[in-house]
Amino acid sequence: MKIEIKEITTIEELEQMQRIEEVVWQETPIPLHQTLTALRNGGVIIGAFLKGEMIGFQYSFPGFDGNEIYLVSHSLAILPAYRKSGIGEKIKRKQRDVAAHKGYDKMIWTFDPLHSVNAFLNLHKLGAIATTYKENYYGMMDDGLNKGLASDRFVVEWKCKQEQEALAVSFDPSKVLVEMDQNKEPIRTNVIFQNESDKWFIAIPKNIQEIKEENLELAIKWRTMTRELFQLLFSNGYKGRYVIRDENVSYYCFVK
Numbered sequence: 001m002k003i004e005i006k007e008i009t010t011i012e013e014l015e016q017m018q019r020i021e022e023v024v025w026q027e028t029p030i031p032l033h034q035t036l037t038a039l040r041n042g043g044v045i046i047g048a049f050l051k052g053e054m055i056g057f058q059y060s061f062p063g064f065d066g067n068e069i070y071l072v073s074h075s076l077a078i079l080p081a082y083r084k085s086g087i088g089e090k091i092k093r094k095q096r097d098v099a100a101h102k103g104y105d106k107m108i109w110t111f112d113p114l115h116s117v118n119a120f121l122n123l124h125k126l127g128a129i130a131t132t133y134k135e136n137y138y139g140m141m142d143d144g145l146n147k148g149l150a151s152d153r154f155v156v157e158w159k160c161k162q163e164q165e166a167l168a169v170s171f172d173p174s175k176v177l178v179e180m181d182q183n184k185e186p187i188r189t190n191v192i193f194q195n196e197s198d199k200w201f202i203a204i205p206k207n208i209q210e211i212k213e214e215n216l217e218l219a220i221k222w223r224t225m226t227r228e229l230f231q232l233l234f235s236n237g238y239k240g241r242y243v244i245r246d247e248n249v250s251y252y253c254f255v256k
Contacts, residue, residue, distance in 0.1 A: 001050055003087060005094045008045040008057065011036065016054040017047065024077040035059065044071060044102065046095045048078070048087050055082045058091045060099075060107065071099045071160070073109035089125050100160040107160060110137060110153035113230060113240075114208040114222055116250040120243045123252075128158040130240030130252075133230045149212065149223050154230075154240060169199070169242045169253050176201045177229050180249045184211060184218065186225045195236050201244075201251045202229055 008014065014035050021029035038061040039045055048056035056078035063072035073095065078087050099107055111118045113130075122128045132155040139151060179187045180203045193200070205211055205222065212219035233240075233254045242253035 001082075001085075003055070003090070004049045005087075005090050006047060006049070007094075007098050008039070008047045013047055013054065014039070014045070017045070017057045017059070020054060020057060020077050020079060021075075023079060030059070038062075042102065044095055044098050046091050046098065048082075048091055050082070055079045056087050056091060058095050060095065060109075063108065068106075069104070071104045071107035073107050088121055092121075092126055096158065096160050104160045107158050108155060109158075110134065110155050112149075112208075113152065113154045113226065113252075114149075114204050114219075116204055116206055116208070116243070116245070119204070119250060119252065120245060122156055123240060124243045126158060127163065128156040130154040130156050131234075133227070133234050135227065135231075149219055152223060152227055156240075169244070169255075171201065171244055171251065172199070175199055176203065176251070178202045178225060180205060184248075186222050188225060188229075193232060199253055199255045200233060200238065201253055202226060202233075203249050203251050206245075206248045206250065 008017065011032065014032055017035065018029035018032065021027075035043075035045065038059075042062040044058075044060045046058040047054050056076070058073065058076045060071050060073040063070050073092075076088060076091065096107070111122060113119065113133075123130065134153045134155060136150040137153040174191065175197060176189055177191055177193065177200055179189050181187050184205055186203070204226065208219060208222065211222070237256055238254040240252050241255050244251045244253065
């Protein structure tokens with residue numbers, strides 16, 4: 001497939017973006033006047049096109065925390081038939097190039113820390129850093145992807161004008177705080193947290209959506225247990241830097 005990744009600049013392309021939103025999230029898309037206003041005032045919107053038809057997009061707008069201006073990367077959507085083909089990574093890297101050209105030094109976004117595919121893309125492939133944990137950030141959501149679980153999120157930061165230093169991380173079973181058993185249950189290990197350690201590992205399931213559909217209570221248990229440990233690590237100065245994938249489980253690596 002010859003897929004073109006480019007910046008969205010026209011109203012017609014924003015209309016195509018709305019159609020993808022409806023398919024992916026099955027809800028009312030962002031109003032055209034909102035995305036157009038963001039586009040004309042420092043926003044960055046990237047589209048992926050196959051034979052002239054949009055198959056994915058990334059929507060972002062300017063943010064300000066009282067100290068610095070940055071790009072808020074709000075939503076990324078790809079049509080189901082084209083997922084797992086590397087398009088998301090290509091869109092993000094194009095977004096970064098455009099953002100740097102516009103003068104942004106960094107961008108931020110959120111993602112559900114229990115979604116292993118997003119974790120691997122954001123931390124491992126792109127080199128973004130998980131800096132903060134937000135509990136039930138968007139409130140309880142009713143869409144198919146989020147329904148049933150509190151909308152806890154990692155906030156990640158990604159530098160626009162510099163590559164993140166690569167980490168050579170080796171897995172250390174003695175530093176695992178949460179493990180997954182053969183029944184896909186989260187297990188708090190006997191490892192005692194010590195703030196002096198240079199790294200810690202926390203397991204998450206390969207597919208939390210599958211678990212949620214089969215056993216919502218088990219998915220909630222994953223949310224509750226990992227929330228406690230993630231908050232402990234962030235509060236002690238650790239950042240999420242890396243993801244190691246195994247057959248049925250992934251491990252976050254947090255470092256000082």
